Amino acid sequence: MAVSSGVSFVLSSILTVLLFSGMQMYKVWLGSSQLGTVLGGWVGSLLFMCTLTAVGNLESTLFGKSFQQKLLPEVVFSLTLSLIASALIHRVSTTTCLIFSMIALYYMNRISQETYGVSIQNAVIHSKKRK
Numbered sequence: 001m002a003v004s005s006g007v008s009f010v011l012s013s014i015l016t017v018l019l020f021s022g023m024q025m026y027k028v029w030l031g032s033s034q035l036g037t038v039l040g041g042w043v044g045s046l047l048f049m050c051t052l053t054a055v056g057n058l059e060s061t062l063f064g065k066s067f068q069q070k071l072l073p074e075v076v077f078s079l080t081l082s083l084i085a086s087a088l089i090h091r092v093s094t095t096t097c098l099i100f101s102m103i104a105l106y107y108m109n110r111i112s113q114e115t116y117g118v119s120i121q122n123a124v125i126h127s128k129k130r131k
Helices: 005-025 034-063 071-087 091-116
Strands: none
Touching: 005 034, 005 071, 034 071, 034 091, 071 091
């Protein structure tokens, strides 16, 4: 079921706050083992996706449906926020968060291109040769 950009902004903002607070509540448990630090990086990448979704939906609501997210302000802001949240858990969580976030960004871009991308067809030029 699809929701509007405003509702999606609210939902992803709530998920962002819940993920960040959950990471802080279970900071000791996540930093205590190797599996926990990797899990902390994965949760950080989920935080990245929710933050990027919230920022994109806020811009879509404010500036219209044709507004697109760009690399520098939106993606870098979301990635920095998730890396800082993961760094509060463990240094290894920061590294795994970066790896998982780059993978998630690749797939988010691929899905977006399949859904919203415009296929450009090359014009075929037929030239007639004179004899």
